[in-house]
Each structure stands twice: as C-alpha cells, then as structure tokens.
Amino acid sequence: MTARNVGTVRFVSATVGLILFGFVVVLATRESGTGTASRSPLIGQLVPAVAGVGLNEATFDVDDFSDRWVLINFFASWCVPCEREHPELDDWSRRHKKDGVVVSIPFGDTEEDARAFFAEHGGDWPVLMDGDAAWAVAFGVLRPPESFLVGPGGIVVAKWQGQITADEVDRVVNDLERKAVDR
Amino acid sequence: MKQRHWISWFCVALVASLALVAASIADDPPATDGERAYEIKATTLCPVCDGQNVLESNAPVAAAIRAQVDELVSEGRSDEEIRGWMARQYGKDVNANPPRTGIASLVWIAPVFVAVASAAFLVFAFRKWRVGRGAQLSDDDLKIVSSLREPT
Numbered sequence: 001m002t003a004r005n006v007g008t009v010r011f012v013s014a015t016v017g018l019i020l021f022g023f024v025v026v027l028a029t030r031e032s033g034t035g036t037a038s039r040s041p042l043i044g045q046l047v048p049a050v051a052g053v054g055l056n057e058a059t060f061d062v063d064d065f066s067d068r069w070v071l072i073n074f075f076a077s078w079c080v081p082c083e084r085e086h087p088e089l090d091d092w093s094r095r096h097k098k099d100g101v102v103v104s105i106p107f108g109d110t111e112e113d114a115r116a117f118f119a120e121h122g123g124d125w126p127v128l129m130d131g132d133a134a135w136a137v138a139f140g141v142l143r144p145p146e147s148f149l150v151g152p153g154g155i156v157v158a159k160w161q162g163q164i165t166a167d168e169v170d171r172v173v174n175d176l177e178r179k180a181v182d183r
Numbered sequence: 184m185k186q187r188h189w190i191s192w193f194c195v196a197l198v199a200s201l202a203l204v205a206a207s208i209a210d211d212p213p214a215t216d217g218e219r220a221y222e223i224k225a226t227t228l229c230p231v232c233d234g235q236n237v238l239e240s241n242a243p244v245a246a247a248i249r250a251q252v253d254e255l256v257s258e259g260r261s262d263e264e265i266r267g268w269m270a271r272q273y274g275k276d277v278n279a280n281p282p283r284t285g286i287a288s289l290v291w292i293a294p295v296f297v298a299v300a301s302a303a304f305l306v307f308a309f310r311k312w313r314v315g316r317g318a319q320l321s322d323d324d325l326k327i328v329s330s331l332r333e334p335t
C-alpha cells in the first residue's frame with residue numbers, strides 16, 4: 001500500500017469514526033422516548049380551564065376553587081387501578097371537605113359507563129365529560145388513571161401517573177403548606 | 184475542454200439531486216379541512232404505542248388526539264400550531280416527521296450528503312481505473328507475464 005493510499009484510508013476511517021461518534025453522542029444525550037410518561041409541562045403552570053356541567057347536573061369551574069386544593073382525576077370505568085384508587089379519592093375528598101375538592105374526568109369512556117361506575121363505587125364529587133378530549137390533551141393524559149393536584153392560586157403542583165393514595169396526595173399538600181408557613 | 188465537460192455533468196447531477204430533494208420535501212397542500220386533519224393524524228405518533236400513528240391506534244390517548252386535531256382544524260388553527268401543541272403536551276417524539284431545523288435536520292441532510300459523496304467517490308475511482316488501463320508495461324513486466332504463460 002502506498003503512502004498516499006494509507007493517508008486516504010486514514011482520512012476515510014477518521015471521517016466515518018467521527019460520524020459514528022456524532023450519532024452516539026446525539027443518541028446518548030437526547031431525551032428518552034418513554035420519559036414523557038413521568039413528567040408534565042403543566043407543573044408550575046396555571047391549571048387549564050376545566051368547566052362544565054357534571055353528571056350530577058351541578059356546574060363546576062376550576063376557577064371557582066382557586067382558594068382550595070383541587071385533585072383532578074382522569075379515570076376509566078374499564079381501568080382496574082382506577083377502581084382500586086376510587087376509595088382513596090373518596091377518603092381524600094372526606095379529609096378535605098373544607099379546603100379541597102376532587103373532580104373526575106372520564107378518559108376513553110362513555111357517559112353511561114362513567115355513571116354506572118359512580119353508581120357502583122360511590123363518590124359525590126363532580127364528574128365532567130370531556131366530549132372533544134380537550135382537557136385530556138391539555139393535561140397531556142396518556143393512560144388512566146392520572147391525577148393532577150392544583151394548589152390554592154390555581155397552579156398545578158403535582159402529577160401522578162397510576163394509582164394514588166390519599167396519604168400520598170396529602171404528603172404533597174402538607175409539604176407545600178409547611179413551606180408556605182415557613183415563608 | 185475535458186474539465187468543462189465534467190463541470191456540465193456535475194451541474195446536471197446537482198440539479199437532479201436538488202430537484203429530487205425538493206420534490207420529496209414539498210407536499211401538495213391538502214384540499215379540504217378533512218384532508219388536512221387526516222394528514223396531521225397520519226404524521227402524529229400515538230405516545231403510548233410502538234410506532235403507530237394516532238390514525239391507526241385504538242388507544243384512548245390516540246382517540247383523544249384525533250378528536251382534538253379535528254376540533255383545532257375546524258377552529259382554523261394552522262398545521263404548525265396543532266403539531267406544536269401536541270408536541271408540547273406529549274413530547275416532540277409524537278411528530279412522525281423529524282423537524283427540518285436543529286440536529287434532527289441531519290436526518291434529511293445526511294442521505295443527500297452520502298449520495299453526493301458516493302457519486303463523487305465512484306467518479307474518482309472510475310477515472311483512476313481508466314488512467315491505470317493506459318499504463319505502459321516495462322520489460323520486467325513483460326518477462327513476468329511471458330514466464331507465467333509458458334506451459335509447465
């Protein structure tokens with residue numbers, strides 16, 4: 001092999017190596033495809049408008065509860081974790097009769113099935129149908145159950161993907177209330 | 184004269200490549216809102232499925248995105264606004280078409296670069312072979328050939 005050929009081979013190898021290295025760097029530093037499931041761009045933002053007439057014919061507007069905690073829960077009657085967490089929502093609702101409210105939004109479900117779900121499992125909080133899926137998309141809901149905690153002032157402070165417990169939600173509430181007092 | 188000949192071929196190849204790239208990137212604008220919504224849904228990936236777009240998927244989130252695309256199209260929102268909104272809500276990976284800016288634009292640029300580089304390499308190699316064919320044989324070369332051709 002001549003000296004010129006050796007130079008060409010080295011140049012081509014170095015170029016290919018650099019390109020491959022570039023791809024590795026890009027792939028290693030980009031965001032994970034599954035990472036979106038555990039984050040929400042809504043945290044720290046004003047809660048999207050959620051207002052309408054509930055299944056119990058009462059009107060609900062999240063803006064009317066800006067002095068309370070609001071737990072927005074996306075659920076489906078066919079979803080087993082939703083069924084399991086329902087008593088926890090009921091518990092949290094009882095604990096926060098004065099300073100909080102739960103609102104449920106069926107996701108990928110019919111009004112009839114949502115009514116049947118509440119008739120079977122109980123719960124006296126507002127249930128709003130998301131006809132054109134505007135709220136589901138505004139909250140970036142992927143699969144039920146998903147819950148969003150809105151603090152007094154209308155800021156989204158936490159998101160849970162999957163089954164929640166009343167204690168888990170209260171840990172966030174107590175933590176934020178303690179921080180507010182310390183300030 | 185020979186150099187001018189090559190420049191002409193290079194220009195023809197360049198124009199043809201650019202035309203191909205432009206034709207593959209430029210899309211005919213959809214005629215109706217329905218077509219526009221269909222196009223957006225076909226190029227928006229279901230965020231909880233493996234490689235399925237929201238048009239093909241039965242997941243509730245895909246149904247939600249389909250309903251919202253219809254709603255936003257009927258409100259007169261532009262394609263960019265709708266795609267931007269979905270990317271903000273579900274992450275930029277829901278866009279099946281990689282963006283044409285930033286590092287992701289490499290997906291569009293790299294194939295063209297590789298095609299041009301490969302063509303240039305082939306031209307270079309063919310020319311080198313042609314030059315090699317016209318080389319004069321030395322006496323030593325002829326001796327080696329004749330010794331090899333002698334019957335053993």
